[in-house]
Amino acid sequence: MKLAKYCILSAALIGLSLSACNSGPVEEEEDNTIPVFVLSGQSNMEGSTYWTHPTSNIPLLENYFEERELDFAPVRDGIPNVLTTYYGFYHPSGWTNAHTASPDTSTPEARLTPNFQPTKVGMGVGDGGYNPNPFFGPELGLAHKIKDEVSEDNPVHLIKCAFSGSGFVYDPGSQHGADWLSREDDPTLSLFYLLKQYTHKSLNAIEESTGKTPVIKGFLWHQGETGRGNPDYETNMRSLLADFKEEFKDYAPDGDVDNIAFIDCTIYDGKGTSSLNYGDAVNNAKMSIADESEDDLNFCINANHEEGGLGLEVGDDSKGGYNTYHYNTPDEFKLGEAYGQMILDHNLLY
Secondary structure (H helix, E strand, C coil): CHHHHHHHHHHHHHCCCHHHHHHCCCCCCCCCEEEEEEEEECHHHHCCEECCCCCCCCCHHHHHHHHCCCCCHHHHHCEEEEEEEEEECECCCCHHHCEECCCCCCCHHHHCCCCCEEECCCCCCCCCCCCCCCEECCHHHHHHHHHHHCCCCCCEEEEEEECECCECCCCCCCCCCCECCCCCCCCCCEHHHHHHHHHHHHHHHHHHHHCCEEEEEEEEEECCCCCCCCCCHHHHHHHHHHHHHHHCHHHCHHHCHHHCEEEEECCCCCCCCCCCCCCCHHHHHHHHHHHCCCCCCEEEECCCCCCCCCCCCECCHHHCCCCCCCECHHHHHHHHHHHHHHHHHCCCCC
């Protein structure tokens, strides 16, 4: 009735034919795409932070939520409009020991089977019999940050494929027996090969389950702690990013690979409470990639303690950091929120 009255009034005022009203309301074009973000890198992306401490049983993340007067239920039970599947492992455990969202872990191929679930605690590393899994990664804070902006009819899908202890320098004599160099000579040594394989499987699963076309809105990265002395880090990272975009060009927004956003994050800068110091070379490389143009979609979260950064802290097992290299519980959640805020700030959801 409101539409009919509006048409009659408009026709009377501007002399338009009333026949225009007979055509009825113009239907909005149905969105036949699914927004996807691919999360990759090493352990702080894979998720090596406790949400509940496995020995003291202190509910670290729940306590943090109470301090902020937030409802813990969504991240405990699952955020239904942000779905996550995940796959990864710690070197040199390899294929057979992979931490995976797949309910079938009987074979390496089965472990690579995607299984999208509402995003919740427990999607981090730690496939060691914990029940529930006490680890989480940045997918949690990300999902919590964007959930109120996501359509329930068109959920965001997160594909997380990250590997602890991984870098760009291949060293068969160390625990880092595989690397991110995008080569095809031996897929068991190329983490990029595994990233491609798992991402393609996940994209196919989205299309089959929804009947819609998945579109990769962003490639989210957190890596650099391993191989931090590599002088070729920026060159290697640019190559990986270019190869990722070329590999998934058919899933780029509007068919343009430059529309796939890249969101990176600086690694711990040694200026906080931990004595750990990775040096500045990797962070400078990250900032260089992000700052090269005002027109591109390359961004970098400033997690540093100086220059207006988030000041994220690593270490301290009692605060959920697991060991020296990993963010404590509140800061791992803040890291995820920072990725989510980047997505919102640059209108990357739809």
